[in-house]
Amino acid sequence: MYGAGASKLAEFLQVNTAQANGIINSFIGRFPALRSFFNSVMNVCRQKGELRTFSGRRRLFPAINSPIPYLRSQAERQAINFLIQGTAADVCKAAMLRTELQLSRRPDIEAYLLLQIHDELLWEVRDLHLQQVEELVRAAMEDSTSLFSGTPSMTIPLPVIITTGKSWARMSSNDAV
Incomplete structure (x- = not known):
């Protein structure tokens, strides 16, 4: 508003x-x-x-x-x-690109970006790789120092809340909000 x-x-x-x-x-x-x-x-x-x-x-x-x-x-x-x-x-798009780049370097991990809804990204991840993907996505998305090439670093933190679940309707978070 x-x-x-x-x-x-x-x-x-x-x-x-x-x-x-x-x-x-x-x-x-x-x-x-x-x-x-x-x-x-x-x-x-x-x-x-x-x-x-x-x-x-x-x-x-x-x-x-x-x-x-x-x-x-x-x-x-x-x-x-x-x-x-x-x-x-722009921040969300940069985060998507960065996470995709990091995942492309890990062909052993099965994780697929399915959807972007405003500032949320929905991934499909094998249970076996869930912990690795959580860590990779969090690290890639929370690093605000180099989001955009050719621009000054952002000085504000970009905390990420990750929720997981077997379906979109059954998501839960381990993050403190």
């Missing part, structure tokens, strides 16, 4: 607009750096008419300086969403 206004949040949470405003203000109060982050993103976008994700993927925002308030606010919401969700997607 990045950048959603009070009316959109109220609709989503099924509360009134005043309650939604209170939630937004409480959230911003608890995380004051968000306001400055949003402002700096908007400043860059207004100056350049574009944004780039951490990996360098670029998107133009031609309406960011529009004199029409509706178009301008829509572009502002899209800009925040692009930067946050786009970078998250």
Whole structure:
């Protein structure tokens, strides 16, 4: 709900607009750096008419300086969403590539990437190889120092929660959340 206004949040949470405003203000109060982050993103976008994700993927925002308030606010919401969700997607894609590379070096392990759902990856793994794959996937995905070639290292941790089960409906985790 990045950048959603009070009316959109109220609709989503099924509360009134005043309650939604209170939630937004409480959230911003608890995380004051968000306001400055949003402002700096908007400043860059207004100056350049574009944004780039951490990996360098670029998107133009031609309406960011529009004199029409509706178009301008829509572009502002899209800009925040692009930067946050786009970078998250880039991180997930890099993690997929890295885990596939690591697994390709281990032909003795039977593990297959089946599906990506937002920030989750679903693997099919032989029981015999489960522990090895867990370790390999965790190591490959949690290493944030070299996700994207040609970019500075990320300095934030990327913890991975691994769940296992005989079916998607019966997953359980050994990780502390």
